Amino acid sequence: MIYLDYCATTPMSETSLEIYTKAAKEFFGNPSSLHDYGTTANQLLDQSRVDIAKMINGEKEGIYFTSGGSESNYLSLLSIARGNKHRGNHIITTNIEHPSVLNSLELLKEEGFRISFVPVNSYGEVELEQLERQINPETVLVSIGHANSELGTIQNMEEIGLLLKDRNIFFHSDCVQTFGKVPIDVRACNLSAVTMSAHKIYGPKGVGAVYLSPELSWKATVPNSTQEKGFRQGTGNVPGIAAFTIAASQMFLEQDTEMKRCQQLQQLFLNSIDRTKIILEGHPTNRLAHHLCLRIKGIEGQYIMLECNRRGIAISTGSACKVGQTSPSRAMTETGKTLDEAREMIRISFGRETTEEHIRYTVAALNEIIEQFYSH
The missing domain is CATH 3.90.1150.10 (Aspartate Aminotransferase, domain 1)
Structure with a gap:
């Protein structure tokens, strides 16, 4: 066959599988535990944050591990919107975003946020003038995917990022289809948040990451959570994250x-x-x-x-x-x-x-x- x-999924690479098995055997401690087993597992997570952050020219403090791209979109959009409601209640996106983005924004709509959809041209590109037309004083966040999974069209991220930076608007991008395949620079594109997934780059399923700019304020979707600095509940998937990181490193080199x-x-x-x-x-x-x-x-x-x-x-x-x-x-x-x-x-x-x-x-x-x- x-x-x-x-674009739907990739097989795990041999290296990723090896690292997964090794980490599952040797770093089985709960990274939240205070004994040595927990400490070594937590050190592996910290190194993974450093490595993933480098690949997108971000800071390690901004990397949060999740269960994949869809959860990353859900958690980042809700956390940013809820944490900045005082700044405005208007969010701009496109109608060609991944279902996890559109479904998350539907939830925010029920909470009083107003969602606007910027049209795309015949190639699936967001044109800057059209985006500018949608912006108003209440606009707090724009979510535009780096590349559409169905059309394959890549958006002009630097151009969009510059426009939003001038207006002090947060910029979220679903980069699941591009991470490891197309260069991503969060500083050059003025990105506030980036979504990534392991199984699109020869890593395991059920693992992903979000980059949130350390300068960004956000509100946890579930109060009093302690894992991932309150961003997400659940014990860190140490072997999955280690396998994700090595898969991403290989992709980055190639x-x-x-x-x-x-x-x-x-x-x-x-x-x-x-x-x-x-x-x-x-x-x-x-x-x-x-x-x-x-x-x-x-x-x-x-x-x-x-x-x-x-x-x-x-x-x-x-x-x-x-x-x-x-x-x-x-x-x-x-x-x-x-x-x-x-x-x-x-x-x-x-x-x-x-x-x-x-x-x-x-x-x-x-x-x-x-x-x-x-x-x-």
Whole structure:
């Protein structure tokens, strides 16, 4: 089976698995305990904070470990909004954010926050003038994902960050699809909060992190919590966090070479297809190197995905967090596609194991599926 759904999840790397096992055996102490077992486990967590913070040019005091990207989004958005309600009750986001962002903002709406949605252009980009138009004196927070998981389009973070810094507005970004794959600099982009996840970068599932700028004030979602400086309840997942950190370190070292390799695979794919039948969606160049958002005219994505599966290729029809839902991709409709066009979407995403042979085989399979569909 050829796996081409790396944006949904990745297999754990051998190094990450080794570190997980070693930490589970040797650092099993509760990091909150005051004896030596607890101290050594806590030291491992502290070193992990240092390492993760360095990768985004942040400070170790700003790293908080969580159970993954969705919880990171939930906790960071609620903590920042509730902790700064005195400054304003208006939050700006887009309609193409991850469900965990939109669902968390729905909760804040019930608490009296006003949520505005900045439109995106046909590529899925936030245009600065449109964002500026939404800002008012009550705007306290803006949440815009670094790259959309369905379209693959990367936002201009520095530009957005500069606009928000000038207006003293907090900037949160879901960086689950970009952490370890695209450079992230919290200082250059004036980011107040960043969300990260381990299982997208060959680490374990059930582990993630949030970066909250140490200058930021926030309010704990559950009062009197002690773990993670009150940010989150629960005993620290020491082996998971150690495995996450080593996986992230490996990604960070390989970032440039892997990006170039994936860009070559992306180009090989695009040069091999019939562009009149298979259309690339999202931004043509300002996009994730390992990601392809495609639309095959007149054929539902679900059908293509099942036919690929029959031929031993795993692809997806969008975000894995919307499984069981038959509604078309919201990201596609927000970029101006009709409902029928949105249903035609498929997503192909590469990873470490993807080869040129895999790409050629997939292109041949797609051509065969299209030909068979139209000949019936």
